[in-house]
Amino acid sequence: MLSARCLTLSALMMVGVGLTSGHAEDAANTTFKEFPSSIVKLPPPSGPSVAAEPLSNALQKQLLEVHFTLETGDLTALQDKVVRGEKVSSEEFAKSFSSDPEASQKLADYLSGKGWTIVNVSNSTGSLFASAPVSVVAKTLDTKMINVVDDMGQKTVSAVTPPKLPIDVGMQVIAIDGLQPGMRAVRHIVRQGFDIPGPSNAAAADAPIPSPSHSEQSSYKVADILNAYNGTGLPVTGHGQTIAILIDTFPSKSDLAKFWKANKVNQDLSRVSFIDVQKLGTHLPDKSAEETLDVEWASGVAPDAKIQVYAAGSLHYVALDLALNKILSETIQGRGPEILSISLGLREDLVSVDELKTESSLFLKLAALGVTTFVSSGDAGSNPDETGHGHGDVTKVEYEASDPSVVAVGGTTLHMRADGAVDDESGWLNSGGGISGTHKRPAWQKAYAGLPNTTLRLVPDVSADADPSPGGYVVLNGKSVAYGGTSWSAPIWAGIAARLNEDLVKQGKQTGFMAPRLYAVSDTAAFRQINSGENGAYKAGPGWDPVTGLGVPNIGELIRLYSQTP
Structure with missing residues (x-):
């Protein structure tokens, strides 16, 4: 799903050859870690043949910001805590779920030495953000960058081969994101x-x-929405x-x-x-x-x-x-x-x-x-x-x-009567x-x-x-x-x-992540189930459904029953 001004995969035309150099001087004696899952595979060129040409100087000089994600402790253990309804303290988080400062520093030093600007480093979240011109990104990460055109004629650079890092630098890196900036929410x-x-x-x-x-x-x-979902006159705001x-x-x-x-x-x-x-x-x-x-x-x-x-x-x-x-x-x-x-x-x-x-x-x-x-x-x-x-x-x-x-x-589609009562909801x-x-x-x-x-x-x-x-x-x-x-x-x-x-x-x-508690009260008056309507492949109906989930809230009852859930 891409906006009209974003890269539209079905309309791609590859109109340039990539920047392919990178690590040629030391590839013979260095082992690299490749990140094949850090890019989405693009389809082959569509439409009429276009003469291959290098990326323009302007695009080669364009700054590209890249996000490097590092390992940050046992996420399975963290997931288990969430399932049990436990909250992690800031102290425990810093101790057990942060990245290795030495690994992030080694990565930052390596990128800086290649001409990158370090934008942000956070060991607590396991992230390093850095920017560099497209030509420098391509050379440093040994990835091929091309020029693509979307359905509105906008040109966007994009990596089409997986990025790489020297193994000693990238050992604790688990993802390299941002090499296909045409992909956006x-x-x-x-x-x-x-x-x-x-x-x-x-x-x-x-x-x-x-x-x-x-x-x-x-x-x-x-006021209409609160009234429809029994949220009027409650003592919490x-x-x-x-x-x-x-x-x-x-x-x-x-x-x-x-x-x-x-x-x-x-x-x-x-x-x-x-x-x-x-x-x-x-x-x-x-x-x-x-x-x-x-x-x-x-x-x-x-x-x-x-x-x-x-x-x-x-x-x-x-x-x-x-x-x-x-x-x-x-x-x-x-x-x-x-x-x-x-x-x-x-x-x-x-x-x-x-x-x-x-x-x-x-x-x-x-x-x-x-x-x-x-x-x-x-x-x-x-x-x-x-x-x-x-x-x-x-x-x-x-x-x-x-x-x-x-x-x-x-x-949902909500219909209300003139007196503010719910007439129908699907x-x-x-x-x-x-x-x-x-x-x-x-x-x-x-x-x-x-x-x-x-x-x-x-x-x-x-x-x-x-x-x-x-x-x-x-x-x-x-x-x-x-x-x-x-x-x-x-x-x-x-x-x-x-x-x-x-x-x-x-x-x-204690407050906390709400999903487990919401499901715990799903078969109660806390939710009004939606039993009609569809979204294409799926229909709404009793219980959970792929159109409306558990249903819509009965806010007054949800507040009462939610607090009683362990």
Whole structure:
């Protein structure tokens, strides 16, 4: 699943020969470690033959940021702790689950000696980020870099042979990510008035914002959603909790203030922090609907929670990895969030195996430290194509929703009566869901009797309204507009989670990764199961299903029963 401006695999044309030199001077007496899973294999050239030519000087000089992931202790033991509901202290984490400082220093020295700039080193998270011109990257890592063209004519460099490192430098390196910058995550957001099937609507999420129509003004506000899910008048509002939003840029402060006022939400900017993960002075992208929707709805559902917006600067995986590392580092230091909301994804088979491994280790570590990450499941149903906003030919789930250490959030179509009562709710046609082709099923899913007979991760876990008709009320560029997509259901659940955590704290109980407890109360009044609707290959029905997961929340009952679960 790739955005229209990203590398589209079906439309690739290889128009350049690669930079193939690297280590020729010492290859005869040096053993190298190869990383074949750090790149996604590209298809052969398509279209008419093109004369081979070297990468342009401009592309050879283009800076490329690369993420090196190092071994960080026994992750199986860490997973066992999460399954048992145990939280790892910062002291234990630093002692048992950090990378070897000597290994990271040796790698940093090696790269610096080859002309790289070290951007960030974190032994606590097992990450080293470094940048260099494309020509230097190709030579240092002995990888062939080519020039590819996407379906909109944009040129992007890409590695097409596995990177390598000298064995003494790379022994503890387990992944090298960022060598195919055309691969990037896609926003899970849909503007009201756009039908999803069909790649022609791939850019609908970020289309120009029109003047508000009557239907947009009648979209659901926070009070409507809380009423639909039995969350009105509760004594918990997210006080003492912090929700992190991971996205590429910041929303407008004035849009946030107008949203809170229109929704009669007692929230203010003093509880919102804006954290630029990039180097100082780097320009962030212009605001869009995604980060605005995420922040407005998470803060609206949990008005007393603090919000930390982490702007990665782009949706490239290295940028997202750097942001996740910052969130993890701050959590280790005791100043991170309890809840993380991510409304992004990429079809699972289009993400390199090593990138999956890298991010999965980060989500596992966050879960072990007590952070619950909510990830939108996708907006193209069971068969997402490369654009992420159209239906393809094969059933696939999307990553990061398919990670076993996150809570994947699907979508429903909610209809309410004039008096505010729920008239009907069914599975949303475009709710991402299905069976992972990569990740194993976590223990808490294995314990639930209604799941299909498979050893693989099942998506989603829970759901909420995601249909853009009528959609969720959003203030963007000062105007009232309506958006849907699982980008909407994910921050709704993040806000609900803040309320759940506040209730636990009031009772003197420990908060932690929520997935096991959510499954423990799945057959109770805590969830309203969705028994109709489909997302393409799958139908909603009793018990867990690949459209809506366990169902939608009954917030009042969920808070009551959740706290009683060991």
